[in-house]
Amino acid sequence: MKLETFEFKNPDDNQRLDKEIFLYKKIYTRAQIQKWIKSGQVLVNGTRVTKTGFKLKLDDQIQVTPTKAPPLKAFAQNLSLEVIYEDQDVLVVNKPQGMVVHPSAGHPDQTLVNAILYHTQLDSQDEVRPGIVHRIDKDTSGLLMVAKTDLAQESLSQQLKNKTNLRRYVAIVHAPFSEQEGTIDAPIGRDPQNRKQQAVLAGGKSAITHFRVLENFADYALIECQLETGRTHQIRVHLQYIGHPVAGDPLYGPRQTLKGSGQFLHAQQLGFYHPRTGKWLEFEVEPPKIFQEQLRNLQLVQD
Known part of the structure; x- marks a missing residue:
């Protein structure tokens, strides 16, 4: 020491x-x-x-006298896991709001990866993020694809790189829209003023988000977002950038917002080509209960 x-x-x-x-x-x-x-x-x-x-x-x-933290290594834990699809190569799960995807310095266990390792065997040499090819934020819920084999890891990663997969989200955001759809093409990088946040920066990495308005309310809107790229906090940063921050977002949204357990953002649809068969697979799951309840409340007020 x-x-x-x-x-x-x-x-x-x-x-x-x-x-x-x-x-x-x-x-x-x-x-x-x-x-x-x-x-x-x-x-x-x-x-x-x-x-x-x-x-x-x-x-x-x-x-x-600082102590050095032991190296991170994921291990199996008997945690709740909602499996949407599984075969010998891939696993599709519905991540609950509040769960971190993989171990990190601030979250060494109780993560989605810990639950996956208890559920199944993964052919991966990565001791921290085995099988993980993409992530969603802790307080974002929804679909995640996991590679069980090296074949799947390579294929799914390449599909993300080639932008041939489907990742579609729904979100409740602040302020109604005047337009029905649009594309946000704005580079994202780490915020120099706050290292915990990302921001639209001239020198950031390319980031593209497509959105479509599903329903407008007096002070909010329900929208659908489709990712073309996958930067950290991309949807949250982009929506804040255009003046429509995600409701409940503790980092990028206002304090006066809908009550919940974090941002009202849900990865609802996921599609990809199967690594072994080449068949297109597509999945959809409904948002969590709190999301649906707040949406119904907004609809009732609107009526």
């Missing part, structure tokens, strides 16, 4: 200990830093401090 020492020289006295360490070493998350403090890995002026909100004084000496 490496011992790091630095002085607190922030002109604003009374700074929180966890925040100051975060500002000094932004490569660590606030959650990780708080764990170190609580476990006694941080000293202030030679004294162990275990309160994350401990208030610092000017010129305080802080010593941090």
